[in-house]
Amino acid sequence: MKTKFQLMALTVALAASGGAFAQKAGSFSAQIGATNLAPSVSSGNLTAPSLPNSQATVNSDTELTGAVNYMLTDNVALSVPLGFGFKHDVSGAGAIAGAGTLATTKVIPITLIAQYRFLAPDATFRPYAGVGVTYARFYDTNGTAVLTGLTNPGGAATTISFQSKWAPTIQLGLTYNLNEKWYLDASYTKTFLKTTGTLSTGQTLDMRLDPNSYTVAMGYKF
Amino acid sequence: MKRWMRALAAVSVAVILASCGGGGGGVAGSNSTGFTQMVVFGDSLSDIGTYKVGTIAAVGGGKWTVNSPTAKNWTELIAAQYDLPTPCPAQTGLPHVLFAGFVGAPVQNFPDCRNYAQGSARVTSNFSPSSLAVQQAVYQAYGGSAGDPAATQAAASAAGLGLMAVPVVTQMNTHLSNVGGSYDGKELVAVMAGGNDFFMNLNGVSAAAAGGNGAAAAAQFAGWSPAVQTAVFAGGAAAANAAANAAVAGMAQAATELATDIKTLVLAKGATHVLVVNLPDVTQTPFGDTFDAPTKSLGTSMITAFNSTLQTDLAGVPGVLVVDAYTQGQDQTAHPAQYSLTNVTTPACSTTSPANPLAGSSLACTAASTIPGDTSHYQYADTVHPTPYGYQLLAKYVTLKLLAAGWQ
Numbered sequence: 179m180k181t182k183f184q185l186m187a188l189t190v191a192l193a194a195s196g197g198a199f200a201q202k203a204g205s206f207s208a209q210i211g212a213t214n215l216a217p218s219v220s221s222g223n224l225t226a227p228s229l230p231n232s233q234a235t236v237n238s239d240t241e242l243t244g245a246v247n248y249m250l251t252d253n254v255a256l257s258v259p260l261g262f263g264f265k266h267d268v269s270g271a272g273a274i275a276g277a278g279t280l281a282t283t284k285v286i287p288i289t290l291i292a293q294y295r296f297l298a299p300d301a302t303f304r305p306y307a308g309v310g311v312t313y314a315r316f317y318d319t320n321g322t323a324v325l326t327g328l329t330n331p332g333g334a335a336t337t338i339s340f341q342s343k344w345a346p347t348i349q350l351g352l353t354y355n356l357n358e359k360w361y362l363d364a365s366y367t368k369t370f371l372k373t374t375g376t377l378s379t380g381q382t383l384d385m386r387l388d389p390n391s392y393t394v395a396m397g398y399k400f
Numbered sequence: 401m402k403r404w405m406r407a408l409a410a411v412s413v414a415v416i417l418a419s420c421g422g423g424g425g426g427v428a429g430s431n432s433t434g435f436t437q438m439v440v441f442g443d444s445l446s447d448i449g450t451y452k453v454g455t456i457a458a459v460g461g462g463k464w465t466v467n468s469p470t471a472k473n474w475t476e477l478i479a480a481q482y483d484l485p486t487p488c489p490a491q492t493g494l495p496h497v498l499f500a501g502f503v504g505a506p507v508q509n510f511p512d513c514r515n516y517a518q519g520s521a522r523v524t525s526n527f528s529p530s531s532l533a534v535q536q537a538v539y540q541a542y543g544g545s546a547g548d549p550a551a552t553q554a555a556a557s558a559a560g561l562g563l564m565a566v567p568v569v570t571q572m573n574t575h576l577s578n579v580g581g582s583y584d585g586k587e588l589v590a591v592m593a594g595g596n597d598f599f600m601n602l603n604g605v606s607a608a609a610a611g612g613n614g615a616a617a618a619a620q621f622a623g624w625s626p627a628v629q630t631a632v633f634a635g636g637a638a639a640a641n642a643a644a645n646a647a648v649a650g651m652a653q654a655a656t657e658l659a660t661d662i663k664t665l666v667l668a669k670g671a672t673h674v675l676v677v678n679l680p681d682v683t684q685t686p687f688g689d690t691f692d693a694p695t696k697s698l699g700t701s702m703i704t705a706f707n708s709t710l711q712t713d714l715a716g717v718p719g720v721l722v723v724d725a726y727t728q729g730q731d732q733t734a735h736p737a738q739y740s741l742t743n744v745t746t747p748a749c750s751t752t753s754p755a756n757p758l759a760g761s762s763l764a765c766t767a768a769s770t771i772p773g774d775t776s777h778y779q780y781a782d783t784v785h786p787t788p789y790g791y792q793l794l795a796k797y798v799t800l801k802l803l804a805a806g807w808q
Contacts (some may be wrong), residue, residue, distance in 0.1 A: 227740035227793070229800070230731070276804035323481075324808070327799040331792070332472065332480030 201355070201399055202299035203251045209363055211395025213243040215264045215287075221271055222384035232328075233272030234280060234375070234383060239264040243393060245363075247293075255293040257308060257349075259367075259393070261286055263317075268375070270324070277328060281338045283319040287312050287369065287389075291349050301355070308349035312369045314387075316340035321377070329379045337378040345371035351393075359399050367391040433673065433807050435588045437514055438479040438487055441571045442592040444519035444763075444785060445680075446475045449489045451519060451563065453505035455757055456494070461764035464519055464785040466748050466775070468767050471788040475515065475590055477795035478802075482588065488513035490574065493564060496532060498556035502757060507564060511578045514587075516571035519763060520563040522596045523654045523661070527621040528565035529599050534621060535559040541617070561758075568593045568658065572665040583670035588807070591662060592725075594679035594706045595784070597623075597654040601647035601702060602695075604632070608643035611635015619643065623650055644698050651706040659713030667719055673807055676714060676722045677798065678707045680729040686747050687783035723801045725794060732779065732793060739793055740777055747782045748775035 201207065216238035224232035244260040263284045270277035291310030297303070321338045329336045351365030368390055375383040440446050444464040452462025461467045472480075479487050493507035526533035535555045542551030566574070568591070576582070583589075604622030607615045615632040624632075624646040631642040666674055682688050683699040691699060707726050714720045733744045751760030753769035762781035781787045786794065802808065 226738050227796075228738065229797070230735065230738055274800060277800055278803055278808065324803055327481050327803060328796060331795040331799045332477030 201249060201295070201304065201353070201361075203249050205249045205399055207247045207249075207361070207397050207399040208244065209247070209361075209395040209397030210242070210244045211363070211393055212240055213259075213261065213264075213391050213393040214238055214240045215266075215285075215389050215391050217266070217387040217389045219271075220386040220388070222386075223272070224274075224383045225381045228329075228381065229273040231272040232270075232274045234268050234274075234385060235271040236385070236387060237267045237269065239266055241265075243395070245393075245395065245397075247397075249295075249299075252299045253295050255295055255306070257289075257291045257293050257310075259287070259289045259291070261288075270328070274328060278324045279322050280325040280328070281319055281321050281375075283340055284317050285340075286315045286317070287391075288315060289313075289347055289367075289369075291347060291367075293349065293351070295353070304353040304355070306349075306351050306353065308347075308351070308367075310347045310349070312345045312347045312371070313342065314345055314369070314371050314373070315342045316373065325377070329377060329381065334378075338375050341374045341376070343371060343373050345369045353397075361397050361399065363393070363395045363397055365391075365393045365395075367393070433588075434586055435482055435484055435673070436584075436586040437588070438475065438482070438484045439575060439583075439587045439589045439671075440475045440487060440515040440517050440591075441568050441575075442517035442590070443521040443568075443594075443596055444517075445595065446473060446515070446517035446590065446592050447489070447519045448473050448476055448487060448515050448517070450492055450517070451494050451561075451763060452489075453492055453494050454497070454503035455501075456764050458503070459755065459757060459764050460766040460768070461756075461758075461762075464762045465781045465791060466762065466765055466767060466770055466787050468788070472791065474791040474795040474798065475517070477792060478588070478590070478798060481795070481799055484588065485514075487515040490514065490516045490571075490578070491518065491564065491566065494561065495564070496535065496562035498535070498552060498560040498562065499757075504562070514575070516566070516575055517592075518564055518566050518571070520565035520596050521567055521571070521593065522565070522600065523568050523593050523658045525597070525600070525621075525623050526565070526567060527600060527623065528563065528567075528596045529603075530559045530561040530563050531565040532559070532562040533565070535562045537617075537621070541613075565596070569661050569665070572661055576665065576669060581669065583666070583672075585670055585672040587671055587673070589666055589671050589674040590677070591658070591666075591674060592677040593658055594651070594654060594703075594710075595682060597651060597706070598679065598682055598699070598702055601650045602699065604650075605640065605643040605647050605695075605698065608632040609635060609637070609640040611639055615639060615643075619646070622647065623653075647698065648701050648705045651702040652709045655706045655709035656713055659710055662714065662720065663717065667717070672719045674720050675798065675802065675807075676710065676720060677725045677794075678710055678722060679703050680725045681733075682784060684730060684733045684744075685784045686745060686780050689745060690783075721801060721805050721807065723798050725797070728794075728797045736779070741779050741789070741793075742774070742777040744779040746771070746778065747780045748778040748787050749782050 217236040221233035268281040289312040291308040293308035295306040490513040494504035497504040520528040538555040607618035619629040632639040749765035756769035758764040762785040
């Protein structure tokens with residue numbers, strides 16, 4: 179939470195300082211907004227011992243996000259989206275649907291995207307497409323009593339961790355330049371992410387998360 | 401410019417609030433239904449030490465599994481999972497053992513303990529396998545003389561352990577008298593029975609063809625009508641046929657009685673959460689593996705009669721959750737690797753180990769009396785009872801069904 183306020187303060191400070199530049203080669207821009215991270219889950223089966231087709235699903239989360247962009251040329255940009263940790267519930271699916279939340283986890287997607295921004299630097303609307311790479315870092319993963327109940331009832335609490343992974347990322351977006359400095363930005367990002375959950379019982383669960391990210395943001399050009 | 405900044409700040413604050421408000425807490429305790437204790441009615445599959453006395457306690461036995469200090473019955477695992485008080489047996493003892501050198505103990509009641517399940521218990525009848533009631537009936541057949549060596553030998557052969565085997569209906573009544581006649585609605589009540597009704601009915605079928613007093617006595621113990629008792633006394637194919645029909649009907653009747661007991665002695669007395677586990681497929685146990693094809697087929701009919709009647713009689717009854725251990729057990733037998741089971745046909749308990757005074761019965765089986773090799777992931781301890789791992793698999797399945805029903 180503190181970090182979020184600090185970033186807001188930073189953004190506001192940057193906003194107060196800058197002179198006006200177009201979105202052209204050599205310029206920086208920074209933006210802040212909100213991202214909805216919605217996994218499109220295709221779950222494997224929890225390994226033995228388990229009920230056949232014991233699977234899991236992951237809910238979406240919306241968080242404050244930012245991004246810093248640098249124009250290499252008038253049309254090619256490097257974008258570094260900044261997230262602060264998305265929190266997700268991992269719930270039972272398949273044969274264990276309805277059991278409830280198996281685990282909670284947080285993930286920071288660290289992404290570098292190369293974008294091609296169409297049209298001229300001073301165009302009002304600038305659509306763009308990007309391709310990049312994401313390192314999805316999972317942390318603070320906690321198994322619940324439900325997970326223990328399904329894997330080791332009445333015994334030691336079952337813990338779980340998800341493997342942090344590199345994943346390719348593609349992006350489509352649109353920038354609307356409000357004026358010389360301020361712009362609105364909307365983007366869709368798809369990350370092709372597979373991970374494996376490992377339980378303290380020795381069981382594993384492969385999951386293809388392939389999250390869809392929807393971001394709206396407001397940005398400022400330096 | 402300032403306006404945009406204010407708008408940005410407002411959006412950001414809203415996002416921050418949303419991200420803090422969603423998805424917090426709620427994962428620590430599984431027991432949000434508010435259960436305060438677990439009350440257990442049933443037979444050996446739920447018994448946690450009714451007969452853990454005398455010689456059985458001395459060898460480290462007492463539960464119907466591969467006993468060890470850490471071996472837990474499924475009911476104990478569920479209680480622990482729900483953070484409920486550790487259950488204890490409501491009655492202990494073994495008052496009239498007829499085996500030479502085998503020490504029993506007088507019956508003792510523990511009115512504060514809530515596990516009433518007793519090995520060998522039937523739904524309604526006292527005439528259970530190895531039971532005191534059968535033992536006494538044999539004595540009576542010999543003129544009621546306890547000093548008669550022939551009578552003692554016959555009684556020992558029929559039911560030497562003399563298990564109390566208090567039937568489930570009596571267990572339920574005992575609980576009511578222990579708690580002043582009613583439940584407070586915060587109990588997780590577990591009921592699992594029917595296996596011993598199966599054994600006594602099947603015993604009646606086995607004895608029928610031979611006819612005579614043996615067949616008639618087995619029919620009486622099974623609980624069949626005087627007409628069927630007369631029919632089996634005659635022996636032959638007609639007797640076997642009558643017995644088979646009576647056995648299927650007897651199982652259905654046991655299920656009806658169990659369902660009625662649950663409604664009148666549990667739910668009507670204030671219980672709100674009654675977990676009913678149906679009868680596993682005994683024909684797929686090592687005991688069932690010894691059946692010939694007609695017996696296996698009859699066994700399936702008997703178990704199906706019990707389970708379908710139980711399901712029908714309890715369908716839609718508020719506060720009842722029926723868990724299908726029958727189908728789940730079949731899946732474990734069909735796909736052992738899926739459940740990390742290494743053996744679903746061989747009992748882990750040795751029938752010849754001198755460390756087990758009951759020749760392979762899980763009641764007196766410990767790690768010191770299992771067969772050679774790693775039996776930790778065997779399904780069966782003896783010919784019908786699960787290993788601790790088997791009980792854990794049952795507990796997992798029951799937990800899933802409890803969670804899915806919202807009993808969490």
